[in-house]
Amino acid sequence: MNNLKRYIKPGLIAMVMGAIYLSGCTKLDITPKSALTPSIFPTTPAQYVAATGPIYTSFRGAPGRQYWLLQNLSTDENVLVARGGNWLDGGTYSTVNLHTVTPDNGMTETCWQWGYGTISLCNQVLSLFDATPASDAKKQTVAEIKTMRALSYFYLMDLFGNVPISKKFGDTTNLGTQPRATVFAFIESELLAQIPDLSATSGVTTYGRPTKGLAYAILAKMYLNAQYYIGTARYQDAVTMCDNIIKLGQYSLDADYLGMFKPNNGPQIKDFIFAVPYDGVQAQGQYYARWTINPNLKNKYKMPYTPDGPVYTYKQYYALFNDDNDIRKKQYLVGKQYNNDGTPINITTTNIGLDASYSGPNPNATVVHQLEFTPDIVWKNPATFDIGNDELANEEGYRNNKFYPDSLNTDRNQGNDVPMFRYADVLLEKAEAILRGATATNGDSPLSLVNQVRARAKASPMAAVTLQDILDERGRELAMEMWRRNDIIRFGQFEKAWGIKTDANPAKRIFPIPRPEMALNPKLVQNPGY
Numbered sequence: 001m002n003n004l005k006r007y008i009k010p011g012l013i014a015m016v017m018g019a020i021y022l023s024g025c026t027k028l029d030i031t032p033k034s035a036l037t038p039s040i041f042p043t044t045p046a047q048y049v050a051a052t053g054p055i056y057t058s059f060r061g062a063p064g065r066q067y068w069l070l071q072n073l074s075t076d077e078n079v080l081v082a083r084g085g086n087w088l089d090g091g092t093y094s095t096v097n098l099h100t101v102t103p104d105n106g107m108t109e110t111c112w113q114w115g116y117g118t119i120s121l122c123n124q125v126l127s128l129f130d131a132t133p134a135s136d137a138k139k140q141t142v143a144e145i146k147t148m149r150a151l152s153y154f155y156l157m158d159l160f161g162n163v164p165i166s167k168k169f170g171d172t173t174n175l176g177t178q179p180r181a182t183v184f185a186f187i188e189s190e191l192l193a194q195i196p197d198l199s200a201t202s203g204v205t206t207y208g209r210p211t212k213g214l215a216y217a218i219l220a221k222m223y224l225n226a227q228y229y230i231g232t233a234r235y236q237d238a239v240t241m242c243d244n245i246i247k248l249g250q251y252s253l254d255a256d257y258l259g260m261f262k263p264n265n266g267p268q269i270k271d272f273i274f275a276v277p278y279d280g281v282q283a284q285g286q287y288y289a290r291w292t293i294n295p296n297l298k299n300k301y302k303m304p305y306t307p308d309g310p311v312y313t314y315k316q317y318y319a320l321f322n323d324d325n326d327i328r329k330k331q332y333l334v335g336k337q338y339n340n341d342g343t344p345i346n347i348t349t350t351n352i353g354l355d356a357s358y359s360g361p362n363p364n365a366t367v368v369h370q371l372e373f374t375p376d377i378v379w380k381n382p383a384t385f386d387i388g389n390d391e392l393a394n395e396e397g398y399r400n401n402k403f404y405p406d407s408l409n410t411d412r413n414q415g416n417d418v419p420m421f422r423y424a425d426v427l428l429e430k431a432e433a434i435l436r437g438a439t440a441t442n443g444d445s446p447l448s449l450v451n452q453v454r455a456r457a458k459a460s461p462m463a464a465v466t467l468q469d470i471l472d473e474r475g476r477e478l479a480m481e482m483w484r485r486n487d488i489i490r491f492g493q494f495e496k497a498w499g500i501k502t503d504a505n506p507a508k509r510i511f512p513i514p515r516p517e518m519a520l521n522p523k524l525v526q527n528p529g530y
Helices: 003-016 045-051 053-060 066-073 094-098 106-129 136-160 180-197 212-224 226-230 235-248 288-292 327-331 423-435 446-456 467-477 484-490 515-520
Strands: 078-080 272-276 311-313 346-350 366-370 418-422
Touching (some): 066 094, 066 484, 078 094, 106 136, 180 226, 212 423, 226 484, 272 423, 418 423, 423 467, 467 484
Antiparallel strands (some): 078 311, 272 418
């Protein structure tokens, strides 16, 4: 990791050692346990940041693992296969891809706890700050906390639809399910109220914390999806929020697309509006390479552990990358694989180890096979989502290497920060909103905006652009960044078939309320279809 990153991350980790602690995740009425007393209330900006540390620690939990898996695996982009029984895990992953999730799915429970655990911490810290004296530092920090709370509600609303709203720590009167439109309105009003007090600056001093740019970005995403979320189109409002971000002058398209996602990324990336900082030692929890990298690539990438590699890319999704000059295509590992010096990556195995269907006379004879990723994923047993456990099965499906493996750590934890909102996304959102009927502004057109993004990727400019072109470009630009589910729902393509998934029930656009949460809170109402 570079020096800039080492400067930022220890500061964020110091937040973890701040003054607030909370036991429990989903109950909203837990008695606060705090080391804060009036004599040590924060007064300086640094002290306020430290006191809010547990909020960011909580938020960091799911984007590096379960939320990332839940969003990616529920789409036509990725699939986590079972191999000889390994990785079936009771259908945790397969049912997400097949749209047959039940209220007992562990990933949905984790994401529910992630959202409400962060919200509860926000409410607790806000309650503790009530007694602190007024100051500019307090005003900005409170705005940041409320923006983090709104962001958490955005993710919960997107995942689960109708959810409870709690605005005060210890309040047990508002635990009932609220309609999605009510949650939408709360998030909107909360963000609009915080924007004046948020920093307009993006960079080292605000990295990993909310700014005006983040608040505008959340609102842009909500307005673009408003037709689906609340039944009312808000495309002109989406354009306004995108323009607000552009006018800040804080963001741009970094020249090195692939470099933005490497372990040494950080506040120097101008495309990142809001990112979750990770570090292999001090801010753990980002495991992407564990799931996408084949075990036989361990030595090439100098990985300190053997990756599992069960997350494959569907060939139809990879087909979006139809321009060989597009540098974004290089994030995928396809075909025969080679070491950095050009020598083939060879695997020594046996005939039966290579291909379990081998029926020749020498099943245990040694063979040398070059690692080669093939496009088709073939289920040997669809009922158990199993593709087999021989070497050829292990090489089915293309692999994504966007979040490049971190070789400097001692275990699976990576140091690649994870962007949650990016400037390129904003440009594509504005293009889509105009194409859906909003009035163009500032001389921009859908075509000019899309071509800005394509130019950075060294892809050929488009001559014209349709809504399907927008969706395809989003697929190329935002691969593995947890927006595909949101996108294909908005474009009416979440119900299409992929892999062995045939479910076309629109009710599956949102996930079920986890059964453990229903048991804890009898005021919750299960989503239709579950």
